[in-house]
Amino acid sequence: MAIARDLTLGRAIFLDRDGTIAPDVPYCSRAEDFHLYPEAGSAIKLLKNKGFKVVVITNQSGIARGYFTEETLGKIHNKLRSELKKCGVELDAIYYCPHHPDDRCDCRKPETALFLRAKKDINLDFAQSYVIGDMGLDISAGKKIGCKTVLINHGNGNSADPALKPDYTAADMLDAAKWILSNN
Numbered sequence: 001m002a003i004a005r006d007l008t009l010g011r012a013i014f015l016d017r018d019g020t021i022a023p024d025v026p027y028c029s030r031a032e033d034f035h036l037y038p039e040a041g042s043a044i045k046l047l048k049n050k051g052f053k054v055v056v057i058t059n060q061s062g063i064a065r066g067y068f069t070e071e072t073l074g075k076i077h078n079k080l081r082s083e084l085k086k087c088g089v090e091l092d093a094i095y096y097c098p099h100h101p102d103d104r105c106d107c108r109k110p111e112t113a114l115f116l117r118a119k120k121d122i123n124l125d126f127a128q129s130y131v132i133g134d135m136g137l138d139i140s141a142g143k144k145i146g147c148k149t150v151l152i153n154h155g156n157g158n159s160a161d162p163a164l165k166p167d168y169t170a171a172d173m174l175d176a177a178k179w180i181l182s183n184n
Contacts, residue, residue, distance in 0.1 A: 009125035012092075013047050013180070014115060014142070016133035017058035020152050021173055022080070024134075029068035031075040037154075041087025043173035050181055052129075053092040053122055056080070057114045059137075064100035073098075093118060109133075110140035119145075132176050139164040148183075150176045 018024040021040040025033050044054050062068050077094050084090060095114040097107040107113040115131075118124060131142025132150040142149035143164065151166040152173065170176035 011128035012053040012124045014131045015056050016138045019134035027062035027067040031079045034076045036083045039174035043177035045089040046177045055118050056094040058096045060096045061100050063098035110137040115145050139166045
């Protein structure tokens, strides 16, 4: 007997981690140093309640640089999940690139291999999806795969190249979520 698979493509929010949903602690190597921005949980919950899958895609070259291990990254991501659970929300997936920028891999943003993997794993439609990040490489990756893009500008100096023209520039995750929901 064949098992029927839902062929309906879902819509997703692809989130950068550092500088987008959590303060950017350079090469965060301890779970106790990781914290969500105050509005991140409620913003993600709003999006999940409207039927979006929420996927974190993050570059973590600290692994290749020897600053922390994949085991440590796992502990940090467990803390991320735990903090979101306190807000009553869960992520659908987390994908990360452990490579050094000089490795020129296809999974380090702005390259798109992790997005393509998520699309296949979760059955997603990029045309109905959004990429939210705080840097040009996030916006560039989103443009490459045909998603709408939102630049988070926390005023920390990590702004995207203006030539990339995100679809929206938000003050924080809650602002981004409200804009996405007003356009759906």
